[in-house]
Amino acid sequence: MLAIAPVLDHLDANLNQSLERLYELLRIRSISTDPAFAADCRKAAEWLVADLKSIGFEASVRDTTGHPMVVAHHEGPSPDAPHVLFYGHYDVQPVDPLNLWEDDPFDPKLKELSPGRKVITGRGSSDDKGQLMLFVEACRAYKAVHGKLPCKVSILFEGEEESGSPSLKPFLDANSEELKADFAMVCDTGMWDRTTPAICVGLRGLVGEEIVVHAANRDLHSGEFGGAAANPIRILAKVLADMHDDTGRVTIPGFYDGVEETPTQVLKSWESLGETTESFLGEVGLSIPSGEKGRSVLELTWARPTAEFNGITGGYTGEGFKTVIAAKASAKVSFRLVHKQDPDKIRAAFRDFVRARIPADCSVEFHEHGGSPAIQLSYDSPFLIRAQQALTDEWDKPAVTIAMGGSIPIVGDFQNFLGMESLLVGFALVDDRIHSPNEKYDLSSFRGGQRSWARILDALTR
Amino acid sequence: MLAIAPVLDHLDANLNQSLERLYELLRIRSISTDPAFAADCRKAAEWLVADLKSIGFEASVRDTTGHPMVVAHHEGPSPDAPHVLFYGHYDVQPVDPLNLWEDDPFDPKLKELSPGRKVITGRGSSDDKGQLMLFVEACRAYKAVHGKLPCKVSILFEGEEESGSPSLKPFLDANSEELKADFAMVCDTGMWDRTTPAICVGLRGLVGEEIVVHAANRDLHSGEFGGAAANPIRILAKVLADMHDDTGRVTIPGFYDGVEETPTQVLKSWESLGETTESFLGEVGLSIPSGEKGRSVLELTWARPTAEFNGITGGYTGEGFKTVIAAKASAKVSFRLVHKQDPDKIRAAFRDFVRARIPADCSVEFHEHGGSPAIQLSYDSPFLIRAQQALTDEWDKPAVTIAMGGSIPIVGDFQNFLGMESLLVGFALVDDRIHSPNEKYDLSSFRGGQRSWARILDALTR
Incomplete structure (x- = not known):
């Protein structure tokens, strides 16, 4: 058991440095759908490999017929420690129409959105570079404080999520032994609102x-x-x-x-989330549930x-x-x-x-x-209960288990190719404008998200 | 009462001359939808006016904003004789694709379609130049034999029927007094089959x-x-x-x-017509009536x-x-x-x-x-009964009263603008390929059609 408090303190003390690292990654124009940016995609992969190596991961750029994968492994504190696979993607959506952006999409900065609410600007700040760096920062803090990670960690970063993931299934199939872990962590979901953490347990x-x-x-x-x-x-x-x-x-x-x-x-x-027919349907001009x-x-x-x-x-x-x-x-x-x-x-x-x-x-x-088929995590799964407690501790508010009406293909792929369930935790907000001009990521999500992942890794080893 | 037998004999004796006149009209490329043929349309109108004048009609080319109308009048044998308005159109459909025509569409001739079955070839032979010339030939024969027509006859030939009749309603509206008759005769319908004459009494x-x-x-x-x-x-x-x-x-x-x-x-x-579900729907690949x-x-x-x-x-x-x-x-x-x-x-x-x-x-x-609205002629209308008898006499077979599922706009226009009912009689056959390559008109329709109109004019005066 590695003490968690100093890890959290370290994250807070080094927040500016983590932001600077995220900015470096955000400046790379890794638009996967446009062949003109293929070199940028590779550059983002290489940047991540270098960063992961710097904190002791065995990391490599892995070629595919499309944009490369990043795969990294770090041993656990003991041979029988749990093993998790963390998934994210380093590619981003195109930025057009450029004239609708208030700030340069590839020159990130902190900006005050409303009094007291700071956000990180730029394409990929929320989807998905901001979200994946939270986990890397949590690992970095563990290494800085304790010299080790609380469990065995593998990482898979994809570069084609925004363009249909053509290489993903063949890659999982060809590398299933290497990537198989006790369970996966998938980071491209969101919070319920700015102060309420959420775990997604169902995907239709x-x-x-x-x-x-x-x-x-x-x-x-x-x-x-x-x-x-x-x-x-x-x-x-x-x-x-x-x-x-x-x-x-x-x-x-x-x-x-x-x-x-x-x-x-x-x-x-x-029910306690406060979403009503009016709030849900009113935004799109409707008022009567059709189901x-x-x-x-x-x-x-x-x-x-x-x-x-x-x-x-x-x-x-x-x-x-x-x-x-x-x-x-x-x-x-x-x-x-x-x-x-x-x-x-x-x-x-x-x-x-x-x-x-x-x-x-x-x-x-x-x-x-x-x-x-649908994905449904059992409500009594031990890692779900532990992760939920970790989030509740961090945000000082019960973490809610939500579901999603759509699908996240990677979750099904992990199930089918690696026989692994996925824990879906993310800190995006509904107004992050992913895929649109003026994408942003709240600073509160960035700070709390780093700390949350540190707590989740801790909780899993108890 | 003018004797009918010598009129019919005259028509038969002069069949070749009537064919030659039809050929002259068919050679004029009066394609109304293509502005390149505007002069040809006028030429067809002028040809008709000259021909009608030659048999004693007071005829004129009447300008519109599109192609001209032909209007002609001929007095009856007495001031109280019935007055009919005969309608036809001198414009034709385009001929493309030209390579599918077996014969020049604008160089008509007689051709043997199958042993004993002769047809007139060419664009407009059936729709509608062949059909309208039948009536003109019937009038010509009356004039040749008796020096007069059995009733007062007005004629309206349109030059835009194949291109949406944009000038028709304004023209009817502006000339309603001149064109109003006891009833109209509209000639662009067909026979039930090669030997069975038909009158259309209903249009949906x-x-x-x-x-x-x-x-x-x-x-x-x-x-x-x-x-x-x-x-x-x-x-x-x-x-x-x-x-x-x-x-x-x-x-x-x-x-x-x-x-x-x-x-x-x-x-x-x-029922006696012999059309069955199989014969009607089988041709389009269906077998079960949906109504x-x-x-x-x-x-x-x-x-x-x-x-x-x-x-x-x-x-x-x-x-x-x-x-x-x-x-x-x-x-x-x-x-x-x-x-x-x-x-x-x-x-x-x-x-x-x-x-x-x-x-x-x-x-x-x-x-x-x-x-x-639908058009429905009463089954007991006197001019329907008389026309039916005339057709039965000519074809030696009961004339059938049929209906049509579609509409013929001119019939509604005559009703709305001139308050006139229409008698729909024509001699086209279902295999005339109107609007398509290799349009034709059966010689039996041409000969019997001329004679039929002569008989109908006769019947109306009894």
């Missing part, structure tokens, strides 16, 4: 499908054939309309297999499955009017999954549901657009 | 509407908002799906107001109203997938009307129906795309 899964309904063998004139010929838009509308009942439930047989009710105490803790009746917006988006229609097209869609009966019509449909819903079974049940509604003289084709 | 009306459903004030991420935020595609699908019941009837309240059951004897005569159950395809398309969805679009419709919840979705909807259905009432009832299905936090906008 996804099934994507495209259906194309075919009717006549050519477009028809609606005067000549209207009333006699099947209209694929009408068939498609019926299929989609049938997919929800009046209470907002999805009607596909077996759809709710594997869906569990959220524990009462979890629902209560979500299953009687459930809060947080439960609906975090813990309930959905069927959504993401796109539809058929017939004449230009200006004016054309009295045509189309030969075909198509829709893109996706399902957000929770708990133990099986993507393959959902896809099969959906296809059966659709086929049952296609007239005998028409046909339907299906195109698969991906599928992944 | 049309109401066009576009609806745009608005939900959130911007596109949303389906991970973040799915389950909570309203999805406009789901709302739209429900609206459209609700619009038909399981028997294929339209569910909009009041939709069937003014719809009459087709008389049993008319249904029987349609109201228990009705034939001819009744469904000729005498029943419809609600059709002509286009739909919303969300992401490109390649691949995007997990978006769209801010809006839209559909183009049209209704084919019959009998006394009121376009304004149908439009209002439709809008009420849609509004009732829009959640309180969403909205809908409507765009009007035209509306016109």
